[in-house]
Amino acid sequence: MDIVFSLGIVLALILVAVIGVEVLKLKFFFGVVVPYVALATFLGGMVYRILQWGSSPVPFRIPTTGGQQKSLPWIKPSFLDNPSTALGAAARVASEVFLFRSLFRNTKAELREGPRLTYHWEKWLWLGGLLFHWSFFIILFRHLRFFTDPVPGWVSFLEGIDGFFRISLRAVYITDILFLAAVTYLLLRRLIIPHVRYISLPADYTPLFLILGIGLSGVLMRYFLGVDVTAVKELALGLVTFHPRVPEGIGVLFYIHFFLVCALAAYFPFSKLVHMAGIFLTPTRNLPNNSRAVRHINPWNYPVKVHTYEEYEEEFREKMKMAGIPVEKEAS
Secondary structure, X not given: XXXXXXXHHHHHHHHHHHHHXXXXXXXXXXXXXXXXHHHHHHHHHHHHHHHHHHOOOOOOOOOOOOOOOOOOOOOOOOOOOOOOOHHHHHHHHHHXXXXXXXXXXXXXXXXXXXXXXXXXXXXXXXXXXXXXXXXXXXXXXXHHHHOOOOOOHHHHHHHXXXXXXXXXOEEEOHHHHHHHHHHHHHHHHXXXXXXXXXXXXXXXXXXXXXXXHHHHHHHHHHHHHOOOHHHHHHHHHHXXXXXXXXXXXXOHHHHHHHHHHHHHHHHHHHOHHHHHHHHHHOHHHHOOOOOOOOOOOXXXXXXXXXXXHHHHHHHHHHHHHHOOOOOOOOOO
């Protein structure tokens, strides 16, 4: 049911774009108004989430550790898995952002006959996640050629490296293939593996269907149905220069693709995808584990009225003496 609901949301978004552009002729609305609203929602939502995370109290050092802590001089500490310095913590965050290091260390546990608990090498999720994120990242930067004039040299260089493989005279981008393959794997993994399907919710399926729809519509435009690239670039340059204009000749497939991108951008701050920013503000990752070397005082402590033992003894001294309880000082 969750799968059908999530797929229905994406199909409904596609239907809205088709009806809006083909039937109601709202090209300016879908080409100009929707992207500006989506961008404002994305930026506002991300700022709100970051401020919310930044203001959350972290009274203790709570780094997640997976190696030897720094202690005695002759015991070698783990620089990345248990960093004791800010540099080590930054390196650990970088390894998570660029290489998904903790996911690479993932193992699969199974209970077999005996009963016997066994652990297996499990790197497919790491590989699928790595290919998906890096392909998405490169594709995003490739699209800068639509929003810049002239196109920066490094964008052209990246596009040339990505499209070195050619069929006839047409460049085939490797990241397009890897992106679709990775998204399909991540989706099928949630559908096929029983215990992963059991814990999956619409919040897990909807982004995957939405991203898959973006990828498929982009591939259809690029390799099969075509699109007026000059008109698309004119629209994109008008948006970034705040002089929007919707040229003629842009097909409905582009508006479907663009509308899905806008929907993803607007949904981004309120979905699980927001971990893109959250990884940098996660105290289990960005804090060094130096509790043995530095005394940490909770900055969120507020004054609390306490009842000291001296005050307690002063109040109950006579009763304590009558009960035979020793007191530290006699009444003056």
